[in-house]
Amino acid sequence: MEFTANQIAALANGTVEGDGEVKLNTVAKIEEGHPGALSFLANPKYTHYIYTTGSSAVLVSNEFVPEQPVNATLIRVADPYATVTHLLKMAQEMMTPKMTGIEQPVFVAQGVELPDDIYLGAFAYIGKGVKIGKGVKIYPQAYLGDGVVIGDNTTIYAGVKIYHGCKIGNNCIIHAGAVIGADGFGFAPTPDGYEKIPQIGNVEIADDVEIGANTTIDRAMMGSTRIGKGVKLDNLVQIAHNCVVGANTAMAAQAGVAGSAKIGKNCLVGGQVGIAGHITIGDDVQIAAQSGLKEGAPAGARLFGAPAMDFKAYCRQSIYVKGLPELYGKVKNLERQMKDK
Numbered sequence: 001m002e003f004t005a006n007q008i009a010a011l012a013n014g015t016v017e018g019d020g021e022v023k024l025n026t027v028a029k030i031e032e033g034h035p036g037a038l039s040f041l042a043n044p045k046y047t048h049y050i051y052t053t054g055s056s057a058v059l060v061s062n063e064f065v066p067e068q069p070v071n072a073t074l075i076r077v078a079d080p081y082a083t084v085t086h087l088l089k090m091a092q093e094m095m096t097p098k099m100t101g102i103e104q105p106v107f108v109a110q111g112v113e114l115p116d117d118i119y120l121g122a123f124a125y126i127g128k129g130v131k132i133g134k135g136v137k138i139y140p141q142a143y144l145g146d147g148v149v150i151g152d153n154t155t156i157y158a159g160v161k162i163y164h165g166c167k168i169g170n171n172c173i174i175h176a177g178a179v180i181g182a183d184g185f186g187f188a189p190t191p192d193g194y195e196k197i198p199q200i201g202n203v204e205i206a207d208d209v210e211i212g213a214n215t216t217i218d219r220a221m222m223g224s225t226r227i228g229k230g231v232k233l234d235n236l237v238q239i240a241h242n243c244v245v246g247a248n249t250a251m252a253a254q255a256g257v258a259g260s261a262k263i264g265k266n267c268l269v270g271g272q273v274g275i276a277g278h279i280t281i282g283d284d285v286q287i288a289a290q291s292g293l294k295e296g297a298p299a300g301a302r303l304f305g306a307p308a309m310d311f312k313a314y315c316r317q318s319i320y321v322k323g324l325p326e327l328y329g330k331v332k333n334l335e336r337q338m339k340d341k
Contacts, residue, residue, distance in 0.1 A: 001025065001094065005057045005073045008038065011090070012059070012083045018073030022056045027088070030058060033072070042081040059083055099137055109146075121158065133170065145181070151207065163219060169207035175235070177214040180205070184218040184225075184241020184259060197221060199241060206230075212237060212253070228265065246283065264299065274306075286311075 006020035028037035030046055033055030040059035041050055050058055050070055057073040059080040066074075077083045099119040106120055109128040114120065118132060121140035126132075130144050133152035138144070142156045145164035150156070154172040162168065163181030174180070186197035201220025205227045211217070212235035217225060220242045227239070228247035238256040239245065245257075246265035255269050258277030263269070267281060270289030275281070282299030292306035302311040309317075 001091070005075055008057070008087070009075050009077075011087065012075065012077045014059070014075045014077035014083070016073060016075055018057075018070075020073070022073050024057055027084070027091075028055055030055065033058075038075075038084075038087075039072075040080040040084040042079075042084075099139075103140070127164065139176075157213075163203075165202040166219070167202065167204045169205055169209065169229070171208050172205060173210040175211060175213040175215075178211050179216045180211075181219040182216060184221055186221050186241060186259075201225065201242070203227070206247070209233075215239075218259075234271070240277065252289065 002023055002025045004020060005016050005022050005024065008024060009016045023036060024038045025036045028034060028039055030039040030041055030049045030053050033039050033053035035054060035056055037055040038057050038059070039053060039055040041047065041064065050066070050072070051068055053072055055072050057075055059075050059077055061080055062076050062078060100117070102118065102120045103122040105122060106124045108114065108126040109130065111128070112126055112130050115132060115134045115136065117135055119137040121138060121142065123141045124138050125143045127144055127146040127148065129147045131149045133150055133154065135153040136150050137155045139156060139158040141159045143161045144150070145162060147165045148162050149167040151168060151170035151172065153170055154168055156174050157176040159177050160174050161179045166181040181203045183199040186199055187194035188197055199219050199221050201223045203217050203219050204224045206229040208230045209227055211233045214235055215233050215237040217227065217239040218241045219225060223242065225239065225242055226244045228245055228249065230248040231245050232250040234251060234253040236254050237251050240257055240259040242260040243257050244262045246263055246267065248265055249263055249267040249269070251269040252271035254271055255273045257263065257275045260278045261275050262280045264281055264283035264285060266283055267285045269287045270291065272290045273287050274292045276294045279293065279296040281293070281297045282301065284300045285297050286302045287293065287308065288304040288311065290306065291304055291308040293303065293308045297303060303309065304311045304314040
């Protein structure tokens with residue numbers, strides 16, 4: 001595929017400064033630009049690259065004022081980051097193969113109705129009583145247990161396992177290797193070891209959720225583990241039984257949430273964050289990477305550290321910790337002076 005800068009500007013409702021007929025056939029980071037590439041500048045700390053980039057064109061904001069000559073053609077738009085996201089979506093749609101039809105072999109339980117426009121990959125397993133919406137794509141080796149419900153336009157990638165009774169909403173994406181609805185980690189200590197507590201609930205995932213590769217969401221002991229509308233879970237995230245994750249919350253890789261924890265709406269959870277069970281985190285909370293929460297957090301909190309604390313307090317504490325060696329030396333010197341007296 002090849003476009004001119006003028007064509008990109010027309011798609012993005014932008015304006016061109018420079019050669020509007022320059023040919024663009026790929027995208028690249030601004031620091032890795034090369035001829036034929038389209039880059040973008042959204043973060044000010046990358047501004048210096050625009051003067052040296054090899055890209056043929058760069059998306060910039062309408063407010064951008066260059067401090068020195070720029071060799072690349074500039075495409076001015078209201079929001080460069082949003083624009084490049086929109087363009088990448090368009091490119092993905094054009095480049096992604098349109099998967100349709102039912103490959104063989106597959107197993108579909110008797111009585112299950114498949115929509116006319118389904119894609120069902122080879123070696124997929126569809127259990128009894130499964131309900132599948134329109135426009136669904138189920139890639140090879142996926143497993144849908146008995147009674148699973150899949151909403152319209154949802155994509156289930158290769159090797160996904162969805163246990164019995166779980167419900168997936170519309171327009172969801174579940175990436176390869178994810179497991180939805182495995183038993184929660186419920187065991188009762190006894191004199192003879194651990195007795196397994198039956199996990200008879202399910203997992204309910206709302207619309208517009210994206211779940212990363214090899215992420216696991218456990219079924220509830222009773223009731224449902226709930227993932228709210230618009231939630232985005234990265235790869236290798238663990239959500240335990242009976243948890244609730246509020247709408248539009250995003251969690252980065254290797255975050256783990258223990259049983260019955262409740263996370264509010266619009267939260268941002270960094271990588272490798274650990275959240276203890278049976279606590280409640282309010283809406284709009286931001287938790288920095290590798291933090292550990294053993295207590296709940298109010299709405300709007302910004303947390304860092306293990307145990308997690310207010311972000312600004314953590315930063316002040318870090319400064320004090322860095323000064324401990326010098327302080328230790330001063331104390332030892334004072335001790336020596338006092339002994340000498």
